[in-house]
Amino acid sequence: MLTPMNSLLLTGGRVVDPANHFDSPADVLIIDGKISAVGKNLSAPNGVERFDAKGKIVCPGLIDLHVHLREPGQTAKENLATGTTAAARGGFTSVVCMPNTVPAIDTAGTVALIRERAAREGVVNVFVTGAITKNIAGEELAPVGGLKSAGVVAITDDGHCIQNNELMRHACQYAKMFDLPVMDHCQDYSLVTDGVMHEGYWSTVLGLRGWPSAAEEVIVARNILLAELTGAKIHCQHLSAAGSVALLREAKKRGVPISGEACPHHFVLTDAAVAGSEKFWNADGKVLAKFQGDELPEWPKYDTNCKMNPPLRSAKDREAILEGLADGTIEILCSDHAPHCDYEKEVEFDYAPFGITGLETELALSLMQLVQTKRLSLADLIAKFTVNPARLLNLSKGTLSAGADADVTVFDPDSEWIFRVEDSASKSKNSPFNGWKLKGKAVATMVAGKIVWSEKNELVSA
Numbered sequence: 253m254l255t256p257m258n259s260l261l262l263t264g265g266r267v268v269d270p271a272n273h274f275d276s277p278a279d280v281l282i283i284d285g286k287i288s289a290v291g292k293n294l295s296a297p298n299g300v301e302r303f304d305a306k307g308k309i310v311c312p313g314l315i316d317l318h319v320h321l322r323e324p325g326q327t328a329k330e331n332l333a334t335g336t337t338a339a340a341r342g343g344f345t346s347v348v349c350m351p352n353t354v355p356a357i358d359t360a361g362t363v364a365l366i367r368e369r370a371a372r373e374g375v376v377n378v379f380v381t382g383a384i385t386k387n388i389a390g391e392e393l394a395p396v397g398g399l400k401s402a403g404v405v406a407i408t409d410d411g412h413c414i415q416n417n418e419l420m421r422h423a424c425q426y427a428k429m430f431d432l433p434v435m436d437h438c439q440d441y442s443l444v445t446d447g448v449m450h451e452g453y454w455s456t457v458l459g460l461r462g463w464p465s466a467a468e469e470v471i472v473a474r475n476i477l478l479a480e481l482t483g484a485k486i487h488c489q490h491l492s493a494a495g496s497v498a499l500l501r502e503a504k505k506r507g508v509p510i511s512g513e514a515c516p517h518h519f520v521l522t523d524a525a526v527a528g529s530e531k532f533w534n535a536d537g538k539v540l541a542k543f544q545g546d547e548l549p550e551w552p553k554y555d556t557n558c559k560m561n562p563p564l565r566s567a568k569d570r571e572a573i574l575e576g577l578a579d580g581t582i583e584i585l586c587s588d589h590a591p592h593c594d595y596e597k598e599v600e601f602d603y604a605p606f607g608i609t610g611l612e613t614e615l616a617l618s619l620m621q622l623v624q625t626k627r628l629s630l631a632d633l634i635a636k637f638t639v640n641p642a643r644l645l646n647l648s649k650g651t652l653s654a655g656a657d658a659d660v661t662v663f664d665p666d667s668e669w670i671f672r673v674e675d676s677a678s679k680s681k682n683s684p685f686n687g688w689k690l691k692g693k694a695v696a697t698m699v700a701g702k703i704v705w706s707e708k709n710e711l712v713s714a
């Protein structure tokens with residue numbers, strides 16, 4: 253008799269599937285790479301292996317819709333194989349890669365190249381976004397229809413922001429016509445100028461050039477108006493500022509097709525982190541210090557792993573992001589995984605590139621800061637990593653419904669571990685969370701019924 257392929261029975265876990273409002277102890281049966289059934293005391297056909305998920309959470313495979321995989325052109329930082337391996341270790345079965353590569357992903361040919369390479373070398377599913385403007389220069393629209401035909405799931409100039417409002421309006425009109433969401437890195441260049449961190453108390457103390465929250469808020473307001481004008485879905489990326497959350501909350505009440513995402517670094521850290529670990533733990537790190545035990549992780553002043561775009565903001569902004577996540581104003585969590593080589597980051601703060609890695613730490617940091625603090629239920633957190641991004645991008649993912657692709661994440665919400673950059677699967681080591689004690693860890697990641705990563709071998713042959 254043939255052994256069934258990509259088939260598995262996960263037993264005894266707590267199954268949380270927000271798409272189906274399901275949260276209960278149950279088994280999950282996977283047959284031929286698809287979800288066959290979810291329920292109590294399921295039995296499997298002969299030859300199907302069992303996975304003991306007792307004490308673990310079993311949920312739809314997590315989706316990170318904001319990841320920089322650096323292909324083509326910047327493979328010293330990351331490539332499709334290493335980036336997707338990091339994703340699998342972090343519990344992610346699907347990632348959405350950004351088009352600010354070299355060259356930019358702004359033609360159907362480049363989209364095809366990435367999709368082909370991802371199918372061959374990717375450990376998890378890779379969905380591709382296309383640039384809004386040619387070479388992400390903000391001047392001339394990229395061929396949006398051609399990008400759509402080539403399979404992009406959204407358009408974005410991430411890393412950059414279209415400053416010309418009329419051009420952005422046209423982009424929205426095309427996106428609407430082709431039923432693509434527009435994802436925007438919200439930033440007004442005239443207010444950002446050559447800032448390297450958040451403009452506030454710490455930029456003054458440290459003598460670094462700052463840029464204000466208003467630089468983000470102005471563009472969030474612009475996007476709300478354009479979403480209303482054109483009917484296009486605009487998604488505001490990596491929100492960092494309190495005013496952005498307030499604007500979004502009000503607009504969503506009016507039914508404007510606008511949405512937002514937040515990244516752990518913006519709701520865990522603050523600009524005090526740029527002044528060094530001691531200042532951070534004493535000023536804004538008290539809640540998180542409790543997870544760390546006796547030894548608090550240390551980092552120096554001007555640590556370039558605290559330099560990202562948008563920047564770490566004030567404690568007030570961080571609180572607003574947390575509130576926005578709690579009340580549903582911000583419906584998506586993601587990493588903005590942005591790998592950079594050591595030699596690029598090991599320079600003065602002013603000269604370092606923006607960005608940090610995040611795929612392997614985002615689940616734990618989100619659990620710690622949102623669920624363990626009781627701001628968010630576990631099901632709501634999982635929704636922000638599964639069904640919500642799937643709906644925004646029209647992906648047939650993010651659910652354990654019968655017949656769906658068997659992308660499944662198994663994680664232990666109570667597992668305590670220390671994140672060490674040297675153990676990371678990413679090619680780059682630029683994380684501010686090196687040495688942090690984290691709580692919550694993926695133990696197995698399954699893509700179409702195949703275990704692509706697991707902490708240890710939990711399989712029991714039937």
Ligand SMILES: [Zn+2]
Nearest residue numbers: 410411437489
């Ligand atoms: Zn960005």
